[in-house]
Every structure is written in C-alpha cells, then in structure tokens.
Amino acid sequence: MQSEFTWMDGKLLPTAEATVPFLTVGLHYGLGVFEGIRCYDTARGPAVFRLPEHARRLIDSARILGLETAYTPEQIVQGCVDVVASNKFRECYLRPLIFAKGGMNLSLVGAPTGVGIAGWAWAAYLGEEAKKAGIRVNVSSYTRHHPNVVMTKAKASGNYVSSALAKSESVRIGCDEAIMLDPQGYVSECTGQNLFIVRDGTLITPSAASILEGITRDSILELATDLGHPPVERTVSRDELYLAEEVFVCGSATEIISVREIDGRRVGDGKMGPVTTKLHRAFTDAVRGKTAAYEKWLTFVP
Numbered sequence: 001m002q003s004e005f006t007w008m009d010g011k012l013l014p015t016a017e018a019t020v021p022f023l024t025v026g027l028h029y030g031l032g033v034f035e036g037i038r039c040y041d042t043a044r045g046p047a048v049f050r051l052p053e054h055a056r057r058l059i060d061s062a063r064i065l066g067l068e069t070a071y072t073p074e075q076i077v078q079g080c081v082d083v084v085a086s087n088k089f090r091e092c093y094l095r096p097l098i099f100a101k102g103g104m105n106l107s108l109v110g111a112p113t114g115v116g117i118a119g120w121a122w123a124a125y126l127g128e129e130a131k132k133a134g135i136r137v138n139v140s141s142y143t144r145h146h147p148n149v150v151m152t153k154a155k156a157s158g159n160y161v162s163s164a165l166a167k168s169e170s171v172r173i174g175c176d177e178a179i180m181l182d183p184q185g186y187v188s189e190c191t192g193q194n195l196f197i198v199r200d201g202t203l204i205t206p207s208a209a210s211i212l213e214g215i216t217r218d219s220i221l222e223l224a225t226d227l228g229h230p231p232v233e234r235t236v237s238r239d240e241l242y243l244a245e246e247v248f249v250c251g252s253a254t255e256i257i258s259v260r261e262i263d264g265r266r267v268g269d270g271k272m273g274p275v276t277t278k279l280h281r282a283f284t285d286a287v288r289g290k291t292a293a294y295e296k297w298l299t300f301v302p
Contacts, residue, residue, distance in 0.1 A: 005086040007079045007117035010071075012086050018116060026099030026114075029106065030158025033061035036252040037094040039084050039119075039301070042289030046084050047298040048094065049252075049287050050215050051077050055096070057215065061154035062098045066108040069098050071115055077299065083119040084301045093122035093253065099157070125253040126176055134260035134272060135176035135249075137190070139238055140166040144180040144188035144210055152210050163191035177249065179241065179262070182210040187236040193254045196220065196231070198246035198275045203231045216250045216283075219297065223282045226293075229275055246273030248280075255287075256280045 006018035026032040035058045039048045055076035062069055080094050096117045100108065124131050142165050145152055150159050166178040170191075179195065182188040188210045189195055194217040196205045203224050205217065224231045241247065245268045247259035256279060258272040272280070286294035 002121070003083070003087045003089075003092075003119050005083065006119075007083050009115055010075075010079070012082060015118070018118070020099070020101075020114065023104070024099065024114075025102055025104055025111070026157070028104065029100075030156070030161065031065070031067070031108065031111070032097055032099035032157040033058060033065060033067065033155055034095060034097040034157060035155060037080065037096070038252050038255075038287070039089060039092045039094060040287045040289070040298075041090040042298070042300075044289055044300055046090055046092075046301040047287075047289055048080060048084065048301065050219065050297050051080055051299040053215050053218075054252075055080070057155065058096055058098065061156060062113075064151045064154040065156055067098055067100060067111065067113050069113050069115060071098075076115075076117070079115075079117045080119075081299065081301050083117050087119055089119060089121070091121065092119045094119045097157075122253070125251075125255075126257055130176060130257055134258040134267075134270070136174070136261040137177045137179055137249075137259050138170055138173060138175045138263055139241070140169060140178035140180050140191075142166040142169065142178070142180060144182045146183045147210055152212060155212055160192075167191040177259075181238060185238070187238060187241065190249050190251075193249035193251035193257075195247070195249050197236065197240065197244035198273060199240060199244045201245075201275075203229045203275060204236060204240075205231055205233055206236045207233050214251055216252055216255070219283065219286070220250055220256070220279060223279055223286065223294075227278055227282060229278075244268075246276050248272075248276045256283055 005012045006015045008018045035054045037054045055073040101112045170178040194214040260270045285291045
C-alpha cells in the first residue's frame with residue numbers, strides 16, 4: 001500500500017505534489033537529517049513505536065549539524081500521527097526529514113530548512129527469508145566514520161554514503177549486510193543497524209563511542225535486562241565475532257535479524273540462538289502491544 005498523503009512543512013499534501021526543487025542544497029550535499037520509524041498493527045489499532053524518542057533524536061540531529069528548524073519534537077510526533085491516519089495505514093514505515101534549502105552554499109549558518117514526513121508500507125527490510133534463516137555478513141573494507149570527521153551521533157543523510165558503499169560491496173560478494181569497524185579497528189555497527197553478540201552466555205554490544213545510538217538498540221538493552229540477560233557495552237574486536245555463539249543485528253527497519261555467517265565462518269550452529277530467540281519474541285510482543293509493561297513505547301493512532 002502506497003501513501004496518498006505526505007506531510008510537508010506542516011501541511012498534508014498529495015504525495016505526488018510533495019516535491020522539492022532540483023536546486024536544493026540538501027539534495028546536492030547531503031545536508032539533512034532523518035529518522036526511520038515503524039508503525040505496527042495492534043489490537044488497539046495502529047501504534048508507532050517509540051515515536052517521541054525518534055522525534056527528539058531528529059531535532060537533536062539537526063542541532064548537532066547546526067540546522068535550524070522551528071518545529072518541535074511534539075509537532076513532529078503529531079505530523080507522523082497525521083500521516084498514518086490520513087493514509088489509513090495499519091502498518092507502515094515513517095521517514096521524517098529535515099533538509100537544508102536555498103542556494104549552493106556549504107555554510108549551514110542561517111540556512112533555511114524544510115521538513116517532510118513520508119510513510120509507506122514496508123515489510124521485511126532484509127527480506128522474509130532473512131527473518132527465518134538469518135543473514136550472511138562480511139567485515140567491510142570501508143571504515144565507520146571517525147567521530148571528528150562527521151558527527152556520528154547525528155542521523156545525517158550524508159553519513160550514509162559510506163554505508164551505501166559498504167552495503168554495495170557486500171551484495172557484490174554475495175552477502176546480505178556489512179559490519180563496519182571503527183577507526184581504531186574495533187567493531188562499530190552495520191550499514192544501518194546496531195550489532196550484538198553473545199559470547200560465553202553474555203550479551204555484548206559495542207560501546208557507543210563511534211556508533212549511532214539506535215532506539216531499537218536501546219529497547220533491546222532494556223528488554224535484555226528485564227529477561228535476565230544484563231547486557232555489557234564494551235569494545236569488541238573483529239576476532240570476537242568469529243568466537244561468538246550468537247550474533248544479531250537490529251534497527252527500526254531491520255527489527256531483529258540473526259546472523260548465521262560472518263566472513264565465511266558459521267555463527268554457532270547457523271540458526272537463531274536461544275538468547276536472540278528470546279529477545280526477538282519479547283521485542284515482537286512489545287511492538288505489537290502484547291506486553292503491558294512496554295505499552296509506554298507505543299503511540300496509538302486514533
């Protein structure tokens with residue numbers, strides 16, 4: 001199901017009319033920030049997962065880059081709700097974007113900005129088969145950005161050029177996804193997902209130094225603690241990937257997907273492991289509104 005309406009600068013427009021001019025500086029230089037948000041069908045109707053946190057991170061990302069916008073997180077929340085409601089979505093993916101407008105100027109000082117929110121039906125990001133069988137990944141030849149080269153805590157459009165290069169490299173060699181190392185050679189994240197490993201029964205995730213601190217990642221940290229698997233955040237070396245009993249990736253688009261192979265090495269028995277299975281089940285129940293304790297994460301759409 002495609003969208004009929006897209007939110008642009010506070011107004012719902014027919015999606016075909018929600019356009020920007022070719023000479024938009026944000027398009028040419030990647031000067032924008034965005035979010036990826038999922039809305040799920042629940043017994044109480046459509047519910048957007050952790051919408052206030054996504055809206056706040058969008059505004060925070062703009063602040064990090066120095067992009068100024070008059071919109072508040074609360075207005076972004078309402079805009080997302082309006083997109084779901086106006087399109088009569090039961091489930092969808094939402095994409096808010098703040099982008100620089102105006103002439104071809106690399107200075108962001110005083111740059112005018114536009115804000116849009118699109119929505120569309122988007123099922124499994126890595127495919128239905130990946131949800132069942134897990135994915136094959138490689139350690140990329142491309143390095144995750146140094147925190148003083150670009151702002152790694154901002155979900156900035158231009159940051160994803162390296163992700164696209166790494167992902168394309170992976171697809172060319174027959175893999176589904178890439179793991180990127182940080183400038184010091186430690187495991188950072190994937191092209192659009194955070195990463196967890198289980199080693200000797202302990203759930204471990206790379207420290208936040210060079211990663212985008214994912215909202216799904218944050219959800220898993222809480223779920224794991226509640227399930228009796230308190231996670232450890234620390235540096236993870238490449239060779240630890242090969243020693244792990246379980247590996248999985250997570251993100252708003254990806255949700256939770258197990259990794260069955262890394263650099264030609266099978267992970268565990270090649271199937272979703274017990275810790276990943278438990279977290280996957282708990283996460284799925286939470287986003288579907290089946291666990292009262294996690295309804296705090298849901299914004300229900302009238």
